[in-house]
Amino acid sequence: MALRAGTKFLYKRKIQQCGAFLCLSRNASEATFPVQEFSLHNLDHGPAVEATVTRDDALKYYREMQTIRRMELKADQLYKQKVIRGFCHLYDGQEACCVGIENAIADTDDVITAYRAHGWTYVRGVPVSQVLAELFGRKLGCAKGKGGSMHMYHHNFYGGNGIVGAQVPLGAGVAFAHKYRNDGGICVACYGDGAANQGQVYEAFNMSKLWDLPVVYVCENNKYAMGTAVERASASTSYYTRGDYVPGIRVDGMDVLAVREATKFAKAHAVEKGPIIMELVTYRYHGHSMSDPGTSYRTRDEVKEVRNRLDPITSFRDKLVDAELVTKDEIKAIDKEIKEHIEKETALALESTEPDLSELGSDVYKTDVPIIMRSANKFKSIVNLPNM
Template identity: 55%
Template sequence: MAKAPARQTAAPKKVASTPAPATNRESPRDPAPYDATPEELEKFYREMLLIRRFEEKAGQLYGLGLIGGFCHLYIGQEAVAVGLQSALDGDKDSVITGYRDHGHMLAYGIDPKVIMAELTGRQAGISKGKGGSMHMFSVEHKFYGGHGIVGAQVSLGTGLAFAHKYRGDGGVAMAYFGDGASNQGQVYESFNMAELWKLPIIFVIENNQYAMGTSVNRSSAEDQLYRRGESFRIPGMQVDGMDVLEVRGAAEAALEWVRAGKGPVLMELKTYRYRGHSMSDPAKYRSREEVQAVRDKSDAIEHLKKLMLDAGIPEEKFKDIDKEIRAIVAESADFAESAPEPEPSELYTDVLVEQY
């Protein structure tokens, strides 16, 4: 099975016999699991369940030929986007991610209908059907994509952070990328500038253990990815990405650091995707048992449900939520199937903004 998602938070401070700047430097406080109200627990649960059911439906529509091309599902990783984005200030913070972007958009409260309609390539889609699964944006929600080139969003996100600092608007950029992207050179070019200029950015590595079919330990000389910022003096945190309260708690500690003007933080979220890299991936590089073991022991939604039951939320509540979410997803699928395709004339629009 995959390495158990770690519960560890920050690296323990060592007392070194010789001066060791790496451990003596100030670092973000040790995070604590978030102390959520029952309402917040329910909100997290709803959002995570919406992502799960939405992605399951997207998988079905793909099977029916209604969604084409590459379609990367977020199933298994729901606690990451929900936990992190719930800590952001939607009015000023910005978010950017790679091609596995449906979950981040849903966690941002973007209408599932326009996301699903983009997946089916319809005019009503959020990119008018011209972007597809990997290229979706919502400037209104300060969600800057949706980028198909692995690692590009890290430099672009650093630019979003540069803009926040330049304007002095108090915003923080959050740039998500995977364990695979963490081996791209531009990630380190960005780390260097971000720390050099103390840019307000949280780099988030969603370590789902596999870069397509290559496991982290087959691709990474330093497989503790939260340490990848050390040579740039960027503090790292390793977080259990299967526990939404751990994620939210860690996000708060990271945000405190970044908002105080102390520069970037690198968060490694240990998580797991249950489906293949994309819909066309048979996932022969790992065993069925491995996947099943994570689902059984570490599933983020089941874990949260247990916490909520312990907190006294009755079982019937979950049935109601499930019904409600299924209805939202069914509606988005109906919409996405019945909405018209783009007008042929749309082929030529939006290439340039201005007329020359």
């Protein structure tokens, strides 16, 4: 037994199977956990390898991840019932990525991501009902039912993007705006392991390094680009090193605390020195999209093993229980509460109606100055949407 900071007792128990240490706090309001060591590229030092979390923050992270999981499972159900049509890319398995990053940046920092955007939309402040309504094509949706799965937006969230890798240079542009304004903010630009082979990604790396833009490039490496394993698609799967002159970090993307600590480090670097890459090693449980069963290029046993051994929600839950930050009964109550919340939010989304035909040509621009422009239909739209 050791005393740290005068108030907190930490007990370290070695786990023989993995050689790690689990830190159990005897103070129920805070605990310190080790995180997997980070791999570094062009960096003298990296993020902290211990993460301290308060009970309140830990429960917040758990609630957010569990809400995303439940929301995606509901989307899966409603897609199969044909309530959701078109493309639909689910995020379950990757919840620690968006939750860890979001809890290390400010609301005024910007995020842009690819088409697997539901979880990101939620953590950026959009209620579940508005995420689901957007999937349904209803007025209540965060893009008024006109964007769907791949095109969700919110304040300081530049959305999903249906073109593979196209969001990366856009993210560099958003970061340029922060540098131009000298406001201390950053842009987080997310992309997948498949998009990592796109030429425009490297053009963005080059420009952002030339200008030292405050941008954090995040490769969410979920191991499969559509239906192709990374080893079959990439000559180098060390995505964190592929910026060459841009430094990088490889992170355990299934550990929300590791992602949070890495993001804190990356944000500080981006503000002071310019672009940096984070590769988050994660995993998606569903197929690439709802039309992909996800079993032709990987086995069911592989998915089951990842769920059992590395799931970001259950592994975090177990840490919290072992550290006595929360009891099993409290976790059960939270899970029940979230399940009921998802059902209520789903009902709200289903109550919403489809957009009017006159909406087809609106919301093309966001501006404070009213302008008249030609629309995609017989109407002319007067654009004046400062609060959109």
